[in-house]
Amino acid sequence: xxxxxxxxxxxxxxxxxxxxxxxxxxxxxxxxxxxxxxxxxxxxxxxxxxxxxxxxxxxxxxxxxxxxxxxxxxxxxxxxxxxxxxxxxxxxxxxxxxxxxxxxxxxxxxxxxxxxxxxxxxxxxxxxxxxxxxxxxxxxxxxxxxxxxxxxxxxxxxxxxxxxxxxxxxxxxxxxxxxxxxxxxxxxxxxxxxxxxxxxxxxxxxxxxxxxxxxxxxxxxxxxxxxxxxxxxxxxxxxxxxxxxxxxxxxxxxxxxxxxxxxxxxxxxxxxxxxxxxxxxxxxxxxxxxxxxxxxxxxxxxxxxxxxxxxxxxxxxxxxxxxxxxxxxxxxxxxxxxxx
Amino acid sequence: xxxxxxxxxxxxxxxxxxxxxxxxxxxxxxxxxxxxxxxxxxxxxxxxxxxxxxxxxxxxxxxxxxxxxxxxxxxxxxxxxxxxxxxxxxxxxxxxxxxxxxxxxxxxxxxxxxxxxxxxxxxxxxxxxxxxxxxxxxxxxxxxxxxxxxxxxxxxxxxxxxxxxxxxxxxxxxxxxxxxxxxxxxxxxxxxxxxxxxxxxxxxxxxxxxxxxxxxxxxxxxxxxxxxxxxxxxxxxxxxxxxxxxxxxxxxxxxxxxxxxxxxxxxxxxxxxxxxxxxxxxxxxxxxxxxxxxxxxxxxxxxxxxxxxxxxxxxxxxxxxxxxxxxxxxxxxxxxxxxxxxxxxxxxxxxxxxxxxxxxxxxxxxxxxxxxxxxxxxxxxxx
Numbered sequence: 031x032x033x034x035x036x037x038x039x040x041x042x043x044x045x046x047x048x049x050x051x052x053x054x055x056x057x058x059x060x061x062x063x064x065x066x067x068x069x070x071x072x073x074x075x076x077x078x079x080x081x082x083x084x085x086x087x088x089x090x091x092x093x094x095x096x097x098x099x100x101x102x103x104x105x106x107x108x109x110x111x112x113x114x115x116x117x118x119x120x121x122x123x124x125x126x127x128x129x130x131x132x133x134x135x136x137x138x139x140x141x142x143x144x145x146x147x148x149x150x151x152x153x154x155x156x157x158x159x160x161x162x163x164x165x166x167x168x169x170x171x172x173x174x175x176x177x178x179x180x181x182x183x184x185x186x187x188x189x190x191x192x193x194x195x196x197x198x199x200x201x202x203x204x205x206x207x208x209x210x211x212x213x214x215x216x217x218x219x220x221x222x223x224x225x226x227x228x229x230x231x232x233x234x235x236x237x238x239x240x241x242x243x244x245x246x247x248x249x250x251x252x253x254x255x256x257x258x259x260x261x262x263x264x265x266x267x268x269x270x271x272x273x274x275x276x277x278x279x280x281x282x283x284x285x286x287x288x289x290x291x292x293x294x295x296x297x298x299x300x301x302x303x304x305x306x307x308x309x310x311x312x313x314x315x316x317x318x319x320x321x322x323x324x325x326x327x328x329x330x331x332x333x334x335x336x337x338x339x340x341x342x343x344x345x346x347x348x349x350x351x352x353x354x355x356x357x358x359x360x361x362x363x364x365x366x367x368x369x370x
Numbered sequence: 371x372x373x374x375x376x377x378x379x380x381x382x383x384x385x386x387x388x389x390x391x392x393x394x395x396x397x398x399x400x401x402x403x404x405x406x407x408x409x410x411x412x413x414x415x416x417x418x419x420x421x422x423x424x425x426x427x428x429x430x431x432x433x434x435x436x437x438x439x440x441x442x443x444x445x446x447x448x449x450x451x452x453x454x455x456x457x458x459x460x461x462x463x464x465x466x467x468x469x470x471x472x473x474x475x476x477x478x479x480x481x482x483x484x485x486x487x488x489x490x491x492x493x494x495x496x497x498x499x500x501x502x503x504x505x506x507x508x509x510x511x512x513x514x515x516x517x518x519x520x521x522x523x524x525x526x527x528x529x530x531x532x533x534x535x536x537x538x539x540x541x542x543x544x545x546x547x548x549x550x551x552x553x554x555x556x557x558x559x560x561x562x563x564x565x566x567x568x569x570x571x572x573x574x575x576x577x578x579x580x581x582x583x584x585x586x587x588x589x590x591x592x593x594x595x596x597x598x599x600x601x602x603x604x605x606x607x608x609x610x611x612x613x614x615x616x617x618x619x620x621x622x623x624x625x626x627x628x629x630x631x632x633x634x635x636x637x638x639x640x641x642x643x644x645x646x647x648x649x650x651x652x653x654x655x656x657x658x659x660x661x662x663x664x665x666x667x668x669x670x671x672x673x674x675x676x677x678x679x680x681x682x683x684x685x686x687x688x689x690x691x692x693x694x695x696x697x698x699x700x701x702x703x704x705x706x707x708x709x710x711x712x713x714x715x716x717x718x719x720x721x722x723x724x725x726x727x728x729x730x731x732x733x734x735x736x737x738x739x740x741x742x743x744x745x746x747x748x749x750x751x752x753x
Contacts, residue, residue: 234374241750255751258744265746269686272374273662279378280665287380299658345651348658352650355657360639364457364631367661368389 032090035083038067039091043098050099050326053188056158057101061125064104073108078115085220089227089282093275096231099329101189103127103155105224110163113217117170119207124160128221129153129194130214134166136206137198144205145198146171156180156192161202165217170209172202185340187332218341219294223285225337226278226301232337233274233305236312236330237267243316260315267311273304292354292366295347302338302347309334373682373749378665379672385450388443392454395427400458407459409721410629410728413586413735415461416540418495424455424462425495430469434477439490445675449668453624459632463537463586468492470623471616472499472545475563479604479612484565488543500538502546502566502590503613506531510741512547513557513610517592519548519564525599526550526564528592534735538588539575543567546592547613550606561609565601572596582712582727615679620736622670622684627663627691629732630698630725634660636718637702649705656701663691682749685742692732692739699725 046060064070073088074080088108095104103125110126129150137145146164153162157180164171177199185191241264244255254260281297284290309331313320320327338344358366399405405420424430432448434440441447455462473492476485491497508514517530528548538544544566551560569575574591604612634656641648667687673680703710703722710723733739 237750245751261747261751262740262743264750265689265743268371268374268746268750269690272376272666272683272686273690275374276376276378276666276669277662279376280662280669283378283380293661295654296658296661299655300662303655303659304662348651348654350654351658351661352648352652352654355638355653356642356648356650358638359642360635363635363638363657367657367664368453 032087035067035069035087036090036094039064039069039094040098042067043094043100048099048101048329050329053099053101053329054182054184054190055101056103056125056155060100061102064102070104070107071111074111074115074121079121080111080115085223085282085286089223089278092224092227093231093234093278096228096333097235099187099232099235099326099333103158105221105228106154106159109217109221109224110161112220113163113165113170113213114172116213116216117207117210119170119172120203122161122172122174122202125155125158126161126163127153127155127159128163128165128217129156130217131164131166134164134169134171134196136169136171144201146173146196146201146206147198148196150194150196152183152185152191153194155190156194157182157190162194164196165209165214168209170207173199174202177201186336187329189333189336219285219290221341222294222298223278223282225341226274226281226297229301229305229334229337230271230274230278232330232333233271233308236308236327236334237264237271239320239327239330240264240267240312240315243320247317254315263311263315267308267315270304270307270311274301274308277301277304292351292369295350295354298338298342298347299344299351302344305334305338371750373680373686376666376669376680376683377672379446379668381446381450381668385447388447389450389454391427392429392451396454396458396460399423399460405460407632407635408461409459409632409725410731411459411461412456412463412466412625412629413536413731414463414584414728415459416463416537416586417461418464418498418540420461421465421495421498423495424465425493428493430465430495431473431489431493433474434489434493438477438485439493441493445671446668449624449671453628453664456624456628457631459635464498464540465492465495466625467501467537467541468497468499471501471619472543474619475545475603475612475616478615479563479608481600483600484603488565491542497543498537498541500535500541500544500568500590502532502535502544504532504534506533506589510738512613513561515547515549515561517546517548519550519562519597521550522596526597526602528564528566528595528597530592532590532592533587534578535575535588535590536586538568538590539577539585541568544590545603547609550609558610560607561613562606563603563609563612564597565603566592566595566597567601570595580727582724614681617737618679618681618684619674621688621742622667622674622680624664624667626688626736627660627667627694629695629728631660633702633718633721633725634698636721637706640706640708640718652701653705656698659694659697663687663694667691682746685737685745688736689739689742689746695732696729699729 042063071081277297284293431440432443519526550562578587711719712723
C-alpha cells in the first residue's frame with residue numbers, strides 16, 4: 031500500500047513540478063492532484079473525517095514531497111486536521127496550518143460573540159492556508175483566512191513563514207475549545223516526525239543530484255566521480271542520508287509505541303547533524319554551480335538548513351537529550367538508549 | 371540504492387524479556403566481581419570461564435540450529451544479547467569470532483562432520499576461532515593473499531604467513547584464506563578457505579604487542595602445515611565468495627558502535643555528581659548520534675533476520691559506527707576535564723587512557739573505513 035501511495039505522489043510531483051524561481055508560491059495544481067489521489071486526510075482516522083493510514087504512510091508521502099521540494103502545506107494541513115480530530119473538533123475543508131501561541135486573548139463581546147486576538151509569527155503557509163488552528167495554553171481556536179491579516183515572510187528556503195495578526199477575529203463556530211491534556215506536546219512530537227520525513231526526502235534529492243552531477247562533470251579528461259576523493263564524499267553523503275532516513279523512521283515508530291520524548295529529541299539532533307553534513311558535501315561535490323540561483327540543489331540544501339532548527343532548535347533538543355542522559359545516570363543510561 | 375530501504379525494527383516482547391534476563395545475569399556477574407566493566411572487551415576481554423557461563427545459558431550460537439547445539443533464536447535475539455554484553459563492558463573476546471562469523475560460515479559452507487565437530491563446542495563457549503585473512507603484504511587488498519596450499523596425499527600443505535590474528539595464541543582453530551591455484555587475471559578465483567586446528571607443531575605463533583604492550587595480535591606462520599581434505603571449508607576455489615559473505619556479519623554488529631560505551635557510562639557517573647557543570651548540549655549531541663547509529667545497526671539485524679545479506683548497509687554502519695567510537699573518546703575528554711592516566715586507580719582516567727590507546731584500531735579492523743567507503747560509493751554510483 032505504501033509503495034502505491036508514494037508512487038502516485040511521486041507521479042503527481044513529476045507532473046506538477048514546483049517552479050524553482052517562486053518557491054514561496056503555492057503549487058496549486060499539485061495540491062489539487064494530491065487531493066485527487068486522496069492523501070490529504072492521511073493520518074486521521076476515517077470516522078474522524080480523514081482518509082485513514084498511520085504515521086508510517088504519512089512519513090513515506092512526506093519523504094516524496096520533501097524530495098521534490100513541493101510547495102504545498104501538506105504537513106501543516108495533516109497536522110492541523112490531526113489536532114482537531116484529537117480535540118473532537120470538526121475539520122474544515124481545504125488547506126490548514128497550525129500556530130502555537132502563548133498569548134491568545136479571548137474576549138466576549140456585548141452581544142455574546144467570541145473574539146480572539148494574537149500576533150502569530152512565522153506561521154508556515156499562513157497566507158495560503160484557508161484556516162489556522164491556534165493552540166494557546168489550554169485554548170484551541172480555528173480561525174478562517176478572512177479573519178486575519180498577513181505579513182508575508184520566508185524562511186531560508188524561501189518557504190512562507192508568515193506573521194498572522196488576529197485582531198478581534200471571530201473563530202469558527204463562534205467559540206474556542208479546550209485543549210486535551212498533552213495534546214500540545216503530542217503535536218510538537220508529531221511535527222518533529224513530519225519535518226524529519228521531509229528532511230530525509232530533501233537529503234535524498236541532494237544525494238541524487240550530487241551523484242548525477244559527479245557523473246557528468248568532466249575535469250582532467252574524466253568525470254569527477256572517477257576520482258577517489260569524490261567517491262569517498264559521495265559515500266559519506268549517502269551514509270548521512272541513511273542517518274536522516276533512519277532518524278525519521280525510528281522516531282516515527284517510537285512515537286506510535288508510547289512515550290517518545292527521548293527518542294524524538296535524539297532523532298531530531300541526529301537528523302540535524304546529518305542534514306548539515308549532507309548539505310555541506312552536496313555543495314562541495316557540485317562546486318560553484320551548486321551555490322547559484324540557477325541550480326536546483328539549493329532547493330534541497332536550504333530546506334535542510336531551515337528545517338533542522340525549526341520547531342525547537344537543535345540546541346534545545348540536544349540539551350534535553352543531555353539532561354535526560356544525566357537524569358538516567360550511569361546505571362540507566364543504556365536503558366534510556368534502548369527503551370522501546 | 372537498495373541499501374536505503376532499511377526499516378525501523380520494533381523488537382518483539384520476547385526479545386525484551388531476553389534483555390531483562392541478560393541484564394539480571396550481568397548485574398550478578400558484576401556485583402560478584404567475577405567480571406568488570408571495561409572498554410573494547412570484544413578484542414581485549416579474553417575470559418574462557420565467562421564464555422562458558424554464557425554458553426550454559428544458551429547465549430552463544432543463537433543463530434545455530436538446535437541439532438548443532440544452538441537455540442535458533444535468530445538475528446534479533448542475538449543482537450539484543452550482544453548489545454547488552456557490550457554495553458556492560460563484559461569480557462566476550464574468547465568466543466566472539468566463533469559466535470559471530472566462524473560458526474555461521476561452518477553452518478553455511480561446512481560439511482556435516484565439521485558442523486558436528488565444532489558447532490556444539492562453540493555454542494557451549496568452549497571452542498574459540500581466529501580469523502585468517504590478513505597477511506604481511508595483504509591488508510585491505512584481500513585478494514592478494516599469498517599463503518599457498520599445495521595438493522598432497524589426503525589433503526593440502528600450507529606455506530605462508532597470516533598477521534593481526536587476534537587470539538590465535540588461545541584459539542582452537544582458525545579459518546585461513548589461502549591460494550589453491552596460481553594467480554590469473556581473475557584475482558578472486560583460485561582462493562579457498564581451510565580450517566586449521568591450533569596449536570600445531572608446524573605452526574609458529576608469534577605475539578605482536580599493541581603499543582600498550584598488550585598481547586592480542588599474532589603473526590601466524592605455516593611451515594608445510596598439513597590440512598586434511600576433511601578440513602577444507604566449502605568448495606576449493608570458492609574462498610572469495612565465502613569470505614565476503616562472512617564480512618557482512620563482521621561489519622554491522624553493535625560492536626562497531628559500542629566499543630567505548632563503558633567510558634561514556636563512567637563519564638556520566640562523573641558528570642552526575644554534585645557540583646558538576648556538564649555541557650548538556652555536547653553530551654546530548656553524542657548520545658543522539660549513538661541512538662541513531664544503534665537504530666541503524668538494529669535495522670540491519672532486521673534484514674539479516676529476514677535472510678538478506680545487507681552488505682552495503684553493513685559497511686555504512688561500520689564506517690559511521692567506528693568513527694563514533696573514536697568521537698566518544700574525544701568528546702568525553704572535553705566533557706570531563708580529566709587527564710587520561712593508565713596508572714590511575716580511579717576508573718575514569720584509566721578508561722580514558724585505555725580507550726584512547728585502543729582507538730586507532732576502530733577504523734582499521736574488519737576492513738579499513740577507506741575500503742568501506744569504496745564499497746559504498748560503488749553502490750551509490752552504480753544506481
